Amino acid sequence: MxxxxxxxxxxxxxxxxxxxxxxxxxxxxxxxxxxxxxxxxxxxxxxxxxxxxxxxxxxxxxxxxxxxxxxxxxxxxxxxxxxxxxxxxxxLPELPVPEEVTQVLKEISERHRKRLMLQEKIDAALDARDRQAFLKAVQELQWLNEQENVPSHGRLPDKF
Known part of the structure; x- marks a missing residue:
């Protein structure tokens, strides 16, 4: 079956x-x-x-x-x-995925990997009570989040 x-x-x-x-x-x-x-x-x-x-x-x-x-x-x-x-x-072959879609998926995967790495850094800094490493990792994570909120044609509104 x-x-x-x-x-x-x-x-x-x-x-x-x-x-x-x-x-x-x-x-x-x-x-x-x-x-x-x-x-x-x-x-x-x-x-x-x-x-x-x-x-x-x-x-x-x-x-x-x-x-x-x-x-x-x-x-x-x-x-x-x-x-x-x-x-x-x-x-049957799979539907062909346009190169643009493949590129976007690759970028999203990379950002996700980077976000996980930064969250691990934040956790490690908290465990080690390392304020400087914590602030640096939080700042990088904030920058990454801000970059995702800005599409190529302009900034998204904060509220819909």
Whole structure:
């Protein structure tokens, strides 16, 4: 069985045309979906890939091959209520993250790391009763906090 939220996370990937309704129906029957890392033969199987889908779904006792999204959806709507297991092979790339977003995430991570380091310095200075080290670390932390409150287009208001 595949967790339902894992199935829904497929929507955050580059899905082929027509795959969204297929993922929706799979998430309704997640208890019957078994993920696989290999392509199996002679079993109900759905392959989701970047450029399309292929399914082998039983119909009248025979596995029917479908690659048309509408046909796949129709076969799944007939097959899944039967409570049989469907194997799912997923080969989808992640959505590309723009360079600007990656840079912002890196900056935020660095500020967070620096903030944690400064809080550790403050704690150590308090433990050692070192007033100078404490004041210096607090001043650095205040400066860091002030820098985060100033976006590139101007200062945010103190209250909304």
């Amino acid at each position: 595949i967790p339902q939220d894992e199935l829904l996370q497929l929507k955050s990937k580059l899905l082929p045309n027509g795959a969204e309704p297929v993922v929706d129906i799979l998430s309704q029957y997640f208890q019957q979906i078994e993920p696989t890392q290999i392509i199996l033969q002679n079993v109900p199987l759905l392959i989701l890939g970047r450029h399309g889908m292929i399914a082998w779904i039983p119909d009248n006792g025979k596995l029917q091959k479908s690659s048309n999204p509408d046909d796949i959806l129709k076969h799944l709507q007939t097959f899944l209520p039967s409570k049989q297991t469907l194997y799912l092979f997923v080969n």
